[in-house]
Amino acid sequence: MGLLEGKKALVMGVGNKRSIAWGIAAAFQREGADLAFSYPNDRLKENVVELVNTLPEPTNIPVLRCDVAKQEEVDALFAAIGERWGMLDVLVHSIAYAAVEDLKGRFHEISRDGLKVAIDVSAYSLIAIARGALPLFEKAGGGSVMSLTFNAVERVVPSYNSMAMAKAVLESSTRYLAADLGPQNIRVNSISAGPLKTLAGSAVKGISAARDLMESKSPLRRNITQEEVGNVAVFLASDWSRCVTGETIFADNGFNILGVTD
Numbered sequence: 001m002g003l004l005e006g007k008k009a010l011v012m013g014v015g016n017k018r019s020i021a022w023g024i025a026a027a028f029q030r031e032g033a034d035l036a037f038s039y040p041n042d043r044l045k046e047n048v049v050e051l052v053n054t055l056p057e058p059t060n061i062p063v064l065r066c067d068v069a070k071q072e073e074v075d076a077l078f079a080a081i082g083e084r085w086g087m088l089d090v091l092v093h094s095i096a097y098a099a100v101e102d103l104k105g106r107f108h109e110i111s112r113d114g115l116k117v118a119i120d121v122s123a124y125s126l127i128a129i130a131r132g133a134l135p136l137f138e139k140a141g142g143g144s145v146m147s148l149t150f151n152a153v154e155r156v157v158p159s160y161n162s163m164a165m166a167k168a169v170l171e172s173s174t175r176y177l178a179a180d181l182g183p184q185n186i187r188v189n190s191i192s193a194g195p196l197k198t199l200a201g202s203a204v205k206g207i208s209a210a211r212d213l214m215e216s217k218s219p220l221r222r223n224i225t226q227e228e229v230g231n232v233a234v235f236l237a238s239d240w241s242r243c244v245t246g247e248t249i250f251a252d253n254g255f256n257i258l259g260v261t262d
Protein backbone atom coordinates (compact mmCIF):
# COMPACT_ATOMS: atom_id res chain seq x y z
CA MET A 1 0.00 0.00 0.00
CA GLY A 2 1.35 3.44 -1.01
CA LEU A 3 2.04 6.19 1.51
CA LEU A 4 -0.59 8.45 -0.10
CA GLU A 5 -3.31 5.89 -0.78
CA GLY A 6 -6.74 7.58 -0.64
CA LYS A 7 -5.30 11.12 -0.58
CA LYS A 8 -6.46 13.71 -3.09
CA ALA A 9 -3.69 16.02 -4.30
CA LEU A 10 -3.79 19.09 -6.52
CA VAL A 11 -0.44 19.75 -8.20
CA MET A 12 0.05 23.28 -9.58
CA GLY A 13 3.08 24.15 -11.68
CA VAL A 14 3.64 21.38 -14.21
CA GLY A 15 4.94 23.09 -17.34
CA ASN A 16 6.83 20.23 -18.97
CA LYS A 17 8.43 16.91 -18.06
CA ARG A 18 11.39 18.61 -16.39
CA SER A 19 9.19 20.61 -14.01
CA ILE A 20 9.74 19.89 -10.33
CA ALA A 21 5.95 19.61 -10.08
CA TRP A 22 6.05 16.70 -12.53
CA GLY A 23 8.63 14.93 -10.36
CA ILE A 24 6.31 15.47 -7.39
CA ALA A 25 3.27 14.23 -9.34
CA ALA A 26 5.14 11.08 -10.40
CA ALA A 27 6.12 10.33 -6.78
CA PHE A 28 2.55 11.00 -5.57
CA GLN A 29 1.17 8.72 -8.28
CA ARG A 30 3.61 5.97 -7.29
CA GLU A 31 2.38 6.26 -3.68
CA GLY A 32 -1.27 5.91 -4.68
CA ALA A 33 -2.59 9.51 -4.51
CA ASP A 34 -5.46 10.70 -6.69
CA LEU A 35 -4.13 13.62 -8.73
CA ALA A 36 -5.45 16.83 -10.25
CA PHE A 37 -3.41 19.38 -12.19
CA SER A 38 -3.67 23.03 -13.17
CA TYR A 39 -2.19 24.99 -16.07
CA PRO A 40 -1.99 28.78 -16.43
CA ASN A 41 -2.74 29.26 -20.15
CA ASP A 42 -3.66 27.48 -23.38
CA ARG A 43 -0.03 27.18 -24.47
CA LEU A 44 0.90 25.13 -21.41
CA LYS A 45 -2.40 23.20 -21.30
CA GLU A 46 -1.24 20.98 -24.18
CA ASN A 47 1.97 20.05 -22.32
CA VAL A 48 0.07 19.16 -19.15
CA VAL A 49 -2.57 17.12 -21.00
CA GLU A 50 0.16 15.25 -22.89
CA LEU A 51 1.95 14.37 -19.64
CA VAL A 52 -1.26 13.41 -17.83
CA ASN A 53 -2.02 11.04 -20.72
CA THR A 54 1.08 9.05 -19.75
CA LEU A 55 -0.44 8.30 -16.32
CA PRO A 56 -2.83 5.41 -15.62
CA GLU A 57 -6.53 6.24 -16.14
CA PRO A 58 -5.95 9.81 -17.42
CA THR A 59 -9.65 10.46 -18.01
CA ASN A 60 -10.16 10.39 -14.22
CA ILE A 61 -7.57 13.14 -13.67
CA PRO A 62 -8.91 16.70 -13.58
CA VAL A 63 -6.80 19.17 -15.59
CA LEU A 64 -8.01 22.68 -14.82
CA ARG A 65 -7.10 26.20 -15.84
CA CYS A 66 -5.67 28.59 -13.25
CA ASP A 67 -3.48 31.62 -13.78
CA VAL A 68 -2.70 32.38 -10.13
CA ALA A 69 -2.45 36.11 -10.87
CA LYS A 70 -6.20 36.10 -11.58
CA GLN A 71 -8.37 35.72 -8.49
CA GLU A 72 -11.39 34.64 -10.55
CA GLU A 73 -9.37 31.72 -11.95
CA VAL A 74 -8.24 30.71 -8.44
CA ASP A 75 -11.88 30.76 -7.29
CA ALA A 76 -13.00 28.75 -10.34
CA LEU A 77 -10.24 26.17 -9.77
CA PHE A 78 -11.31 25.36 -6.21
CA ALA A 79 -14.99 25.42 -7.16
CA ALA A 80 -14.19 22.81 -9.82
CA ILE A 81 -12.15 20.66 -7.41
CA GLY A 82 -15.02 20.94 -4.91
CA GLU A 83 -17.50 19.73 -7.50
CA ARG A 84 -15.26 16.89 -8.57
CA TRP A 85 -13.88 15.67 -5.21
CA GLY A 86 -15.78 17.57 -2.49
CA MET A 87 -12.54 17.74 -0.46
CA LEU A 88 -8.76 18.04 -0.78
CA ASP A 89 -5.85 16.60 1.22
CA VAL A 90 -2.72 17.97 -0.46
CA LEU A 91 -1.92 21.18 -2.33
CA VAL A 92 1.37 21.67 -4.20
CA HIS A 93 2.50 25.17 -5.20
CA SER A 94 5.38 24.84 -7.65
CA ILE A 95 5.00 28.19 -9.36
CA ALA A 96 7.32 31.10 -10.00
CA TYR A 97 7.56 33.94 -12.46
CA ALA A 98 9.73 37.03 -12.79
CA ALA A 99 10.55 39.15 -15.82
CA VAL A 100 13.94 38.16 -17.26
CA GLU A 101 15.21 41.75 -17.00
CA ASP A 102 14.72 41.56 -13.21
CA LEU A 103 16.81 38.39 -13.03
CA LYS A 104 20.00 39.96 -14.29
CA GLY A 105 21.95 43.10 -13.83
CA ARG A 106 22.47 44.98 -10.61
CA PHE A 107 20.11 44.42 -7.69
CA HIS A 108 19.43 48.11 -7.07
CA GLU A 109 18.06 48.42 -10.60
CA ILE A 110 15.11 46.04 -10.05
CA SER A 111 11.96 47.74 -11.26
CA ARG A 112 9.08 48.49 -8.90
CA ASP A 113 6.55 46.85 -11.23
CA GLY A 114 8.80 43.84 -11.87
CA LEU A 115 9.13 43.16 -8.15
CA LYS A 116 5.36 43.49 -7.69
CA VAL A 117 4.72 40.90 -10.41
CA ALA A 118 7.35 38.48 -9.09
CA ILE A 119 5.91 38.64 -5.56
CA ASP A 120 2.30 38.44 -6.76
CA VAL A 121 2.73 35.38 -8.99
CA SER A 122 5.42 33.56 -7.00
CA ALA A 123 4.40 34.27 -3.39
CA TYR A 124 1.04 35.94 -2.87
CA SER A 125 -0.36 33.08 -4.94
CA LEU A 126 0.44 30.69 -2.07
CA ILE A 127 -1.85 32.67 0.23
CA ALA A 128 -4.56 32.88 -2.45
CA ILE A 129 -4.61 29.15 -3.17
CA ALA A 130 -4.39 28.17 0.52
CA ARG A 131 -7.46 30.36 1.11
CA GLY A 132 -9.21 28.80 -1.90
CA ALA A 133 -8.49 25.29 -0.64
CA LEU A 134 -9.51 25.96 2.96
CA PRO A 135 -13.17 24.77 2.75
CA LEU A 136 -12.00 21.61 0.96
CA PHE A 137 -9.34 20.89 3.59
CA GLU A 138 -11.96 21.37 6.28
CA LYS A 139 -14.09 18.72 4.58
CA ALA A 140 -11.06 16.40 4.66
CA GLY A 141 -10.37 17.12 8.35
CA GLY A 142 -7.05 18.83 7.56
CA GLY A 143 -4.51 19.20 4.80
CA SER A 144 -0.91 19.60 3.70
CA VAL A 145 0.24 22.57 1.62
CA MET A 146 3.74 22.76 0.20
CA SER A 147 5.66 25.15 -2.02
CA LEU A 148 9.09 25.25 -3.63
CA THR A 149 11.73 27.75 -2.63
CA PHE A 150 15.45 28.33 -3.17
CA ASN A 151 18.10 29.38 -0.72
CA ALA A 152 18.62 32.78 -2.27
CA VAL A 153 16.74 34.08 0.78
CA GLU A 154 19.34 33.68 3.53
CA ARG A 155 22.27 33.82 1.08
CA VAL A 156 22.95 36.14 -1.82
CA VAL A 157 22.85 34.32 -5.16
CA PRO A 158 23.96 36.31 -8.23
CA SER A 159 21.11 37.06 -10.68
CA TYR A 160 18.36 35.80 -8.38
CA ASN A 161 17.40 39.42 -7.59
CA SER A 162 13.60 39.85 -7.72
CA MET A 163 12.96 36.12 -7.32
CA ALA A 164 14.99 36.15 -4.08
CA MET A 165 12.63 38.82 -2.74
CA ALA A 166 9.62 36.76 -3.84
CA LYS A 167 11.02 33.63 -2.13
CA ALA A 168 11.54 35.60 1.10
CA VAL A 169 7.84 36.49 1.03
CA LEU A 170 6.97 32.88 0.17
CA GLU A 171 8.97 31.46 3.11
CA SER A 172 7.58 33.99 5.55
CA SER A 173 4.04 33.32 4.27
CA THR A 174 4.68 29.63 4.89
CA ARG A 175 5.27 30.33 8.58
CA TYR A 176 2.31 32.73 8.92
CA LEU A 177 -0.05 30.36 7.11
CA ALA A 178 1.16 27.46 9.26
CA ALA A 179 0.37 29.42 12.43
CA ASP A 180 -2.98 30.61 11.07
CA LEU A 181 -4.22 27.29 9.67
CA GLY A 182 -2.65 24.90 12.17
CA PRO A 183 -5.71 24.85 14.46
CA GLN A 184 -7.66 23.45 11.47
CA ASN A 185 -5.08 20.66 11.15
CA ILE A 186 -3.62 22.20 7.98
CA ARG A 187 0.14 22.03 7.66
CA VAL A 188 2.16 24.40 5.46
CA ASN A 189 5.79 23.80 4.51
CA SER A 190 8.27 24.73 1.83
CA ILE A 191 10.92 22.62 0.12
CA SER A 192 14.15 24.49 -0.58
CA ALA A 193 15.50 22.56 -3.55
CA GLY A 194 18.99 22.67 -5.00
CA PRO A 195 19.43 23.89 -8.58
CA LEU A 196 17.70 21.91 -11.34
CA LYS A 197 17.74 22.60 -15.07
CA THR A 198 14.08 23.39 -15.56
CA LEU A 199 12.52 26.26 -17.51
CA ALA A 200 12.31 28.46 -14.41
CA GLY A 201 15.77 27.34 -13.25
CA SER A 202 17.34 28.17 -16.59
CA ALA A 203 15.84 31.68 -16.51
CA VAL A 204 18.36 32.46 -13.76
CA LYS A 205 21.81 33.05 -15.22
CA GLY A 206 24.39 30.64 -13.87
CA ILE A 207 22.29 27.53 -13.23
CA SER A 208 24.99 25.28 -14.78
CA ALA A 209 27.68 26.84 -12.59
CA ALA A 210 25.43 26.38 -9.54
CA ARG A 211 25.01 22.69 -10.38
CA ASP A 212 28.76 22.26 -10.89
CA LEU A 213 29.34 23.87 -7.49
CA MET A 214 26.80 21.60 -5.81
CA GLU A 215 28.34 18.52 -7.35
CA SER A 216 31.87 19.41 -6.32
CA LYS A 217 31.26 21.06 -2.93
CA SER A 218 28.00 19.94 -1.30
CA PRO A 219 28.44 17.50 1.59
CA LEU A 220 26.94 14.69 -0.51
CA ARG A 221 29.05 15.67 -3.59
CA ARG A 222 26.24 15.28 -6.10
CA ASN A 223 23.33 17.14 -7.66
CA ILE A 224 19.72 16.61 -6.71
CA THR A 225 17.12 15.06 -9.00
CA GLN A 226 13.45 15.79 -9.62
CA GLU A 227 12.65 12.38 -8.17
CA GLU A 228 14.44 13.17 -4.90
CA VAL A 229 12.41 16.37 -4.50
CA GLY A 230 9.31 14.29 -5.26
CA ASN A 231 10.16 11.96 -2.40
CA VAL A 232 10.54 14.85 0.06
CA ALA A 233 7.12 16.05 -1.14
CA VAL A 234 5.68 12.58 -0.46
CA PHE A 235 6.93 12.85 3.13
CA LEU A 236 5.29 16.28 3.53
CA ALA A 237 2.04 15.06 1.98
CA SER A 238 1.92 11.91 4.09
CA ASP A 239 0.93 11.38 7.70
CA TRP A 240 4.58 10.65 8.51
CA SER A 241 5.12 14.42 8.69
CA ARG A 242 2.03 15.15 10.78
CA CYS A 243 4.08 17.06 13.39
CA VAL A 244 5.95 19.17 10.81
CA THR A 245 4.62 22.60 9.86
CA GLY A 246 5.91 26.08 9.06
CA GLU A 247 9.26 24.65 7.96
CA THR A 248 11.57 25.27 5.07
CA ILE A 249 13.05 21.84 4.42
CA PHE A 250 16.26 21.73 2.43
CA ALA A 251 16.52 19.21 -0.39
CA ASP A 252 19.97 20.32 -1.49
CA ASN A 253 22.47 17.61 -0.51
CA GLY A 254 23.41 19.75 2.49
CA PHE A 255 24.74 22.66 0.48
CA ASN A 256 22.99 25.22 2.72
CA ILE A 257 25.05 24.28 5.79
CA LEU A 258 28.32 25.41 4.23
CA GLY A 259 29.89 28.71 5.23
CA VAL A 260 32.81 28.75 2.84
CA THR A 261 33.86 26.01 0.43
CA ASP A 262 37.42 24.81 0.03
Ligand code: NAD
Pocket residue numbers: 013014015016018019020021039040044066067068069093094095096097121148149150192193194195196197198199200201202
Ligand atom coordinates in the same frame (compact mmCIF):
# COMPACT_ATOMS: atom_id res chain seq x y z
P1 NAD B 1 9.06 25.24 -14.26
O1 NAD B 1 9.27 26.36 -15.24
O2 NAD B 1 8.91 23.90 -14.81
O3 NAD B 1 7.81 25.55 -13.31
C1 NAD B 1 7.34 26.84 -13.04
C2 NAD B 1 5.85 26.79 -13.23
O4 NAD B 1 5.25 28.03 -12.83
C3 NAD B 1 5.46 26.56 -14.70
O5 NAD B 1 4.80 25.32 -14.83
C4 NAD B 1 4.48 27.68 -14.99
O6 NAD B 1 3.36 27.22 -15.69
C5 NAD B 1 4.08 28.12 -13.59
N1 NAD B 1 3.56 29.48 -13.61
C6 NAD B 1 4.21 30.63 -13.95
N2 NAD B 1 3.37 31.68 -13.89
C7 NAD B 1 2.16 31.18 -13.50
C8 NAD B 1 0.89 31.75 -13.25
N3 NAD B 1 0.67 33.08 -13.42
N4 NAD B 1 -0.12 30.94 -12.86
C9 NAD B 1 0.07 29.63 -12.69
N5 NAD B 1 1.25 29.01 -12.91
C10 NAD B 1 2.28 29.79 -13.32
O7 NAD B 1 10.32 25.33 -13.28
P2 NAD B 1 10.57 24.62 -11.87
O8 NAD B 1 12.04 24.76 -11.64
O9 NAD B 1 9.96 23.28 -11.83
O10 NAD B 1 9.87 25.61 -10.85
C11 NAD B 1 8.93 25.17 -9.90
C12 NAD B 1 9.19 25.84 -8.56
O11 NAD B 1 10.42 25.37 -8.04
C13 NAD B 1 9.31 27.36 -8.63
O12 NAD B 1 8.71 27.93 -7.48
C14 NAD B 1 10.81 27.57 -8.57
O13 NAD B 1 11.19 28.85 -8.11
C15 NAD B 1 11.17 26.47 -7.59
N6 NAD B 1 12.58 26.08 -7.55
C16 NAD B 1 13.26 25.78 -8.67
C17 NAD B 1 14.60 25.43 -8.59
C18 NAD B 1 15.39 25.12 -9.82
O14 NAD B 1 16.61 25.18 -9.79
N7 NAD B 1 14.76 24.76 -10.93
C19 NAD B 1 15.24 25.35 -7.33
C20 NAD B 1 14.50 25.64 -6.18
C21 NAD B 1 13.18 26.02 -6.30
